[in-house]
Amino acid sequence: MSPVSVLVVDDDELTRTGLRALLSTEDDLTVVGEAADGSQVLPMVVELRPDIVLMDVRMPGMDGITATRLLRRELPEPPKVVVITTFENDEYVYDALHAGASGFLLKRARSAQIAHALRLIATGESVLFPDTIRRLAAARPGRPPNGSPGSAPLTGRELDVLRLMASGLSNLDIAGRLYVSLETVKTHVGNILAKLGADNRTQAVVMAYESGFVTPGG
Template sequence: MPIKVLLVDDEPLVRAGLRAVLEAQPDIEVVGEAADGAAVVPLVRSLRPDVVAMDVRMPLLDGIEATRAVLRSVDAPPKIVVVTTFENDEYVYDALRAGADGFLLKRARPAEIVHAIRLVAEGETLLFPAAVRALAAEYGSAPARAALERAALTDREADVLRLMARGMSNAEIAAELIVGAETVKSHVSAVLAKLGARDRTQAVIAAYESGFVSPG
């Protein structure tokens, strides 16, 4: 089955460009488009996309609120990739905290766009550039540190979280730790459960905000 993608951006040229790039791939299908975040929830319910490529800044309902709306009101919500012009935009970080699974720059090369869509569809996280890591560190707080301490990660789970924060996939983590992919998958699931994180992106944000991982 192809990866079904919904495009949400108030610029028709951006949507057309993304559609052309994605539909050139045999395993990706663009199932719909929207010009504002206000249309996202009904479209997600009717089209059931696997991934939503969502502009972060739109006139009526921005990508942050649209992300919250989807996660709050849709059963088995799709993965959400925020599409943005600037990688160090605080809106991007707010969208990630709201539950987006990663972000994509509008100037990204076609191969990078395709790779990002496939990556999040498979449940992996997108590597955050240093600027966004620094933003995460700015949000650091005592409650975040206390929450991570309460999680009581094992040494191996802590190792896995550090590697997740570097943007490594399960396969890459397995190679780094010299363990099986299924073992890594189990550790990732344990980390998410202990942190109360919806997905890998939320776990990585928790790691940075708590100071468990430094932005350097």
């Protein structure tokens, strides 16, 4: 299997150098390029075709949120985006998740945590901090009323899967918790995304928290 290719985007050269050095120690991860501003991301993605864009959210030119939206709007098959930030309660992170990012990481995270997160994202999983998402969602005005997210007719089992997704469990962990096969969980996740109109499982989780359907520990 080919290594997971990563484009590193951060306006701070020292941060980019550190991330490249970190990922260079992993046999299954490789940095294919670096960008210092969000405006460079789209052309570099078209040229380099990375699997994942590791994107700073706060940059003085085009920020990571705008760059994420641009990728999803302009490309039929955009790479997965993982935003990286200094503060976990950064409102920019929440906007990036809404824009289509698959998850977020803290810059202070240990090397092993960052590498593990990128591997998860590459397989279609998400990287979230449930308590943080709940706090950010609760701070937003105009949230939908409590209940199931939106008006999608999710089945009881799909609601069970969504709750476990929101708690941060992987598909494999969900399968073990519900005593079903991994393929069954993947089918449920696909149905959930389709019914909610979510681009990825992260957006589905954000919808669940916004609606009040799930809360950490609930």
